[in-house]
Amino acid sequence: MKQWRDRWSGGIPRVAVVLHDLAMVWLVWQGLHRLRFGVMQSPPEMPWWSTEIALVLLAQGLVFWQVGLYRGLWRFASVPDLWNIFKACALGLFAVVLGLFLYNRLDLVSRTVLVLYPLVLMGVLGAPRLLYRAWKDSRMERGGGTSVRILILGAGHAGEALVRDLRRFGTYQPVGFLDDASRLRGSKVQGVPVLGRVEDVAEIARETAARLLVIAMPSANADAMRRVVASCERSGIPFRMVPRLSDVLEGRSLPGELKEVAIEDLLGRQPVLPDWKAIRSWLGARSVLVTGAGGSIGSELCRQCARHGARRIALVEIDELALVTTEASLKRDFPDLEFIPVLGDCGDTAVIEYAIGAAQPEAVFHAAAYKQVPLLETQLREAIRNNVLATETVARACHQSGIGTFVLISTDKAVDPGNVLGATKRLAEMLCQSLADQRGTRFVTVRFGNVLDSAGSVVPLFRKQIRAGGPVTVTDPEVTRFFMTIPEACQLILQASAIGSHEAVYTLDMGEAVPIRLLAEQMIRLAGKQPGRDISIAYTGLRPGEKLHETLFHADERYRATAHPKILQAEPRAVDAEQIHASLRKLREASQRYDREALAQLLRQAVPEFQPVGQHAPIKEDSPTVVAFPSRTARKL
Template identity: 80%
Template sequence: MTSWRDRFSAITPRVAVVTHDLAMVWLVWQGLHRLRFGILPNPPEMPLWSTEIALVLLAQGLVFWQVGLYRGLWRFASVPDLWNIFKACALGLLTIALGLFLYNRLDLVSRTVLVLYPLSLMALLGAPRLLYRAWKDSASERTNAASVRILILGAGHAGEALVRDLRRFGTYQPVGFLDDAVRMRGTKVQGVPVLGRVSDVAEIARETAAKLLVIAMPSADAIAMQRVVIACERTGLPFRMVPRLADVLEGRSLPGELKEVAIEDLLGRKPVLPDWKAIRHWLGGRSVLVTGAGGSIGSELCHQCARHGARRIALVEIDELALTTTEAALRRDFPDLEYIQVLGDCGDPAVMEHALRLAEPEAVFHAAAYKQVPLLERQLREAVRNNVLSTTTVAKACREADVGTFVLISTDKAVDPVNVLGATKRLAEMVCQSLASERSTRFVTVRFGNVLDSAGSVVPLFREQIRKGGPVTVTDPEVTRYFMTIPEACQLILQASAIGTHEAVYTLDMGEPVPIRLLADQMIRLAGKQPGRDIAIVYTGLRPGEKLHETLFHADERYRPTGHPKILQAAPRSVIVGEIESAIQALQAASAKYDCDALATLLRTAVPEFQPEGAAEAEPGGSNTVVAFPARSARKV
């Protein structure tokens, strides 16, 4: 319970501010009238207190309170506070004039005083606030004289806000700005001078004894950010950046936090902005189930569902540690939601029936899959079992449970597949298409390219190779891939699911593909190293099942735009339901016998467009038979 001393301590500063402001009102009103009437030969009597002055103080005090002048603190007074003061003074003048007109018809009230009153009062109210803030900032700088000296790259709104935040916390001392705008040269922002251009950072950092560089350019494109990072690297100093507003709003960065420059900041593709209103309208209040909930995509998908209105989330995961970790993170960030943990293999019909019975979901996101291309070339049986047969099990269970929407998370490798991953994912798409019916579960397929920093992706591999001193291994100097971030991939999944078409395949217009050698080069630079000098890049040749270039669109799928400018909808290619059912039964039988030869033949027959690159050997410890797909010459797509 709060003691009277605590309440008194909290009220005292505000009472002092109110007293100060009313004293300034009295001083302005008295001072202006004495100046105005003092020039007359016989000035009227002007008492220090009267009913008229009481009305002035009452009227102006009520306006101060109503405008919200006492909700702010002098310590953080700024231009918006001055504007608020001006509004209070102007409205106060109108209220005073009305009150005195009703009281005495403005007798002995000078019209000149009425004109000068709001400006004079604004000066006497605003100046002490700004002086107090300047004094506190100066005292903070003196107290933190040993704080880290930083140089800020970018003198725009983000840089100005950063200086205010840094002064408030006192951990860092801004010593200057760098900006390429000519109009900024020689000016000061928040009292901090603009010392030169961004390209001069090495020389100016040395002259100012800066210890840290901060990039305050949240709206800079990838090319500009690459140029800035290269300039920062030449200094040999550590550098950070102000997070983008989208990262703050999505909870990936904290307000005022300085983050490391991430690889996605340097790639040449702007993130796709989702239609959050449509997503929340579709997702709000729903119960959802996510398979593979402990994986990179699955765990982020759970967080996105929690953030945008789901009331219950069921997590199906075979890895007990991943399941526990994901569920604990969700409970920490969203404690008011209901969570259901199901430990087990989603390819087990009993597991899925149990999970669907517990959660009663209105939407199921099937994120569980194997996705490592070279590994799956030698693990054909597990690729088929997990990516095809488990998808069949989950999809049929959802249809039998009358789930509203089933979302299959697929890959761009399912377009003209040349590897086991692409072929199994394409067959999974065909299974969902064969199960679709206007009177049952809505089946949606979402395709996207490589996901930055997902488990097993190239980014963590490069990061580990750089940490060990290299070399960084790239398969081919010409190889390219489409990339997106994990949150962006999950936003695409939710956006496509919310569009509402009963049976559809959605893909993202991902812009231009990124050369993997450029990705390696930028990651080495982000680590403070120089490619070729500190860390070598070695080209190892394409691995089994890999293409030089991925394609996003199939020639026969007739893509058309949707309500979202970056999401395209494909017209599904026709499938024969009976043939799909027969193929699944044959694959189940071959899988039960671990017959990789039969699995290879069946997969090739079920997915006619599957054109394998080379051959895949039998998995160690499995059949001794070499699994050979029909070979063909390598090609560039």
């Protein structure tokens, strides 16, 4: 039954297509010979059927089948189908000549006919297919009275492919292209005219009665996308965009899907392009363990490890729902890999030892952490227990088990800590340094800034506030942050892990800091509303532990380039291993007593550069100065 449906899926049964093509072969062979011999005074007899004609049909039919002429559908006939027909006609000529030569040495076969045969046959085979497709397309356009009229911004390859896809579905009617290339003005792409420039979208949309705008510029940079989006917003018409190829390949978008413009499309920095060959070479066929595997970073890290060669992944997660959800998603997308779910706290020695024993990992990614800055200011004990003491538990277990690589996922807030999150992460970095030696486990620290759309980040909060009608809350008009996407953060982690240094701190050149106020304004506009008119922005003041501006680099950490142009390696600051281990013992004892005053004092002693926001210590002449990259300025969205 399925085969029968497939035969009819193109609108014409396949048997009818075969009969049509053989009939055209007969017609061309007979017609050309009768025209050729018709000018002779005594033409030879030309029967309507003979063994010779049967051989021609058999030879040409076999070539049609071998070339794959009947795998395509008339409904979607295009240039590749015409090329297939040309090959079939050219190869068919050789097959016919060979067959007739063996049969009768080409007796009564005109050489002129042999020259014209493939050209004429190609025309009579290709024309019906293209006419049928044009007829079906016109029927869909005429019958689609409720189809949405759209303007396409960008008349390049993506725009041309989009028109072809839209015509297949029939629910959208392309009425024109807009493109800034002057050479395209007045031309047509797939029969759709190029009507003007992108900046004229509002006026042209009114003239053409367009109801939807589609941005078909998947390779446009952030600056160009902001200009295009601003023009679309002025028109007042809904707009969508064709996804980038990288989004399709990474599974974040479906081929042919029109997606909403996301805030990451407008960020003022180019995404990091990883060296996948180096990553696969390091990761291939390895067993890995990921703590915090149900979180935003942990789950994406599991997915990228699975996609790029890991053979086994152990998922350690304390949240049962997050663990179930992540494991189910991974098993659905990667059914051939082995996944070992472990429910428990990675700060529990028994849990982490069991996970290591079950998975026998060659690399451990420690993504489990508390990261909410204002909350951790009042939850010092849990911040230290999870971000520091649990890290010690996992790192020591890896060191004692001889695991090849331990990767600590840190934050830019650890560079010059002004809050509990930064201080605890800095102490976790120092702990890893104290455990490193040249013979054992390789300890790698990876720092990056804020992650877009991660749990608890500002973007989901703004989105929720916009849906509720506002106001959107921003702490301060001048506050800025560095941003990156979740997949990009995980690619950085894998790239840094693959570089190979035994003890290193890696950080990403994250471009320019983004003003949060402008981020909020742009998100409001992307929702089809106007800041200050439809959705207000309320300034609430900096929360506990928050700074106006974050820094990426510390003066005492000399930075050098790595094999990847966007990843820098810091020279770790010297630490006293014995002092770090003594501080950790005291912190563990104070944690067991839930002695917050002792914990605060011990944290300040262990991390001398920790200066809580709002508290100013006298500056010493030899105190380190925190710097960012030269010429770092906030860029508008």
